[in-house]
Amino acid sequence: MLKSLWLFFIDLKMFDFQIHSECSNTAARVGSFSTPHGNLRTPQFMPVGTLGTVKGITATQLKEVNAQMILANTFHLHIQPGEEIVKNAGGLHHFMGWDQPILTDSGGYQVFSLSKLNKIDDQGVSFKNPRDGRNIDLTPEKAMQIQMDLGADVVMAFDQCPPYPSTEVEVENACKRTHHWLERCIKAHSRQDQAIFGIIQGGCYPHLREESVRRVLSFDLPGVAIGGVSVGEPSSEIHKIVRHLGPFLPAKVPRYLMGIGTVREMAIAVANGIDLFDCVLPTRLGRHGTALVRDERWNLRNSCFKNDYQPLDTTCKCEACLNHSRAYLHHLIRNDELLGLTLLSLHNLSHLIRFSRAMTLAIEDRCFSEDFAPWQKDSIARHTW
RNA sequence: GCGGGCGUCGCCAAGUGGUUAAGGCAGCGGCUUGUGGCGCCGCUAUUCGGGGGUUCGACUCCCCUCGCUCGCC
Numbered sequence: 001m002l003k004s005l006w007l008f009f010i011d012l013k014m015f016d017f018q019i020h021s022e023c024s025n026t027a028a029r030v031g032s033f034s035t036p037h038g039n040l041r042t043p044q045f046m047p048v049g050t051l052g053t054v055k056g057i058t059a060t061q062l063k064e065v066n067a068q069m070i071l072a073n074t075f076h077l078h079i080q081p082g083e084e085i086v087k088n089a090g091g092l093h094h095f096m097g098w099d100q101p102i103l104t105d106s107g108g109y110q111v112f113s114l115s116k117l118n119k120i121d122d123q124g125v126s127f128k129n130p131r132d133g134r135n136i137d138l139t140p141e142k143a144m145q146i147q148m149d150l151g152a153d154v155v156m157a158f159d160q161c162p163p164y165p166s167t168e169v170e171v172e173n174a175c176k177r178t179h180h181w182l183e184r185c186i187k188a189h190s191r192q193d194q195a196i197f198g199i200i201q202g203g204c205y206p207h208l209r210e211e212s213v214r215r216v217l218s219f220d221l222p223g224v225a226i227g228g229v230s231v232g233e234p235s236s237e238i239h240k241i242v243r244h245l246g247p248f249l250p251a252k253v254p255r256y257l258m259g260i261g262t263v264r265e266m267a268i269a270v271a272n273g274i275d276l277f278d279c280v281l282p283t284r285l286g287r288h289g290t291a292l293v294r295d296e297r298w299n300l301r302n303s304c305f306k307n308d309y310q311p312l313d314t315t316c317k318c319e320a321c322l323n324h325s326r327a328y329l330h331h332l333i334r335n336d337e338l339l340g341l342t343l344l345s346l347h348n349l350s351h352l353i354r355f356s357r358a359m360t361l362a363i364e365d366r367c368f369s370e371d372f373a374p375w376q377k378d379s380i381a382r383h384t385w
Numbered sequence: 386g387c388g389g390g391c392g393u394c395g396c397c398a399a400g401u402g403g404u405u406a407a408g409g410c411a412g413c414g415g416c417u418u419g420u421g422g423c424g425c426c427g428c429u430a431u432u433c434g435g436g437g438g439u440u441c442g443a444c445u446c447c448c449c450u451c452g453c454u455c456g457c458c
Contacts, residue, residue: 071419109419159419229419230419232418235418278419279420280419284417287422287423
């Protein structure tokens with residue numbers, strides 16, 4: 001009794017989510033989520049650092065663009081260097097030199113998207129390591145053990161993420177499996193200094209989403225995520241899912257929309273009560289030579305930037321915009337210079353994090369609306385962006 | 386000076402008589418949403434150094450010419 005009380009106390013202290021401000025006419029809210037490695041202000045965008053590094057970006061640079069939490073990936077870190085190495089290094093924070101919050105994805109998505117699956121059943125999945133072809137078994141228990149060894153602040157339940165399109169029966173089966181696995185994940189997870197988030201599945205089928213959210217919420221976890229989006233469906237489907245699920249999500253915990261990272265999707269999600277995002281898009285676009293400017297994408301390879309000596313985005317204070325011209329970035333990208341990839345990735349991260357901050361300010365200033373589009377001249381939220 | 390070889394897109398390069406002249410690089414654009422710096426998709430030579438000729442038909446054969454290149458004197 002005493003012990004459970006004490007654990008409850010620790011739980012509260014380590015993972016307290018507080019709402020600071022709410023929008024009057026939407027579900028948008030400003031909050032903070034405490035973790036053993038510091039507080040996370042929400043709404044917030046998390047850079048993705050699959051292998052324990054946001055590709056091409058240093059921890060110092062991440063802090064300069066005000067990144068607060070990053071996502072690392074169980075699947076990739078398990079394959080290389082292996083959780084033992086990370087554990088022996090003192091955990092992922094020490095290993096990668098990042099002293100702020102970290103979330104680890106369970107690897108469920110990668111198992112289904114990246115590897116050649118051999119077998120999937122209620123027990124778990126068996127797949128070929130895409131690196132060396134060796135067989136790897138992953139179960140909810142194993143995924144939890146790996147994540148406990150990695151030592152992130154937030155760990156994700158091991159889920160089955162069905163592709164798009166999938167039949168109703170396929171999605172329903174994936175949901176059932178995800179719910180059973182969630183129960184096993186919770187049983188297997190024993191680190192009190194880590195929060196575990198459950199994942200809602202259900203594809204584009206509203207009644208399956210509803211059933212999933214009910215099942216996941218029944219475990220009363222410190223956070224909840226909407227999974228199974230950004231798997232190839234049109235963005236209008238993402239909007240529908242977010243709008244449909246919003247009213248079902250509990251107010252007291254952070255709500256995380258997995259894999260989303262465009263300003264439009266983020267704005268609509270925040271309007272429906274989402275607090276957290278992660279996405280590979282800003283860094284992947286950066287590596288492919290594309291910069292996010294306002295709500296546009298600029299391909300810096302394009303010859304129109306050859307003689308353009310203006311900063312990329314005059315409203316941005318990132319290293320790329322502060323110190324360099326479009327012409328220089330164009331030159332770097334054209335010549336496959338690593339620095340170009342770094343600078344554009346950095347700018348794109350800065351852009352989405354700045355956008356998170358703009359939404360926060362707009363909610364606090366009570367000028368957030370369903371269609372939060374501060375890049376538009378007639379937007380009431382324009383002054384925050 | 387004599388003899389041989391070669392000239393096809395900015396670069397490399399298929400094609401040696403038959404309908405719309407491969408491909409690669411470069412160039413011009415596009416795609417990218419719980420990450421392989423991976424990659425994918427369009428567009429880019431009405432014309433084969435130039436000029437004549439043979440032929441129903443010529444990048445392909447013949448002649449002249451220009452340019453490059455190798456060998457011999």
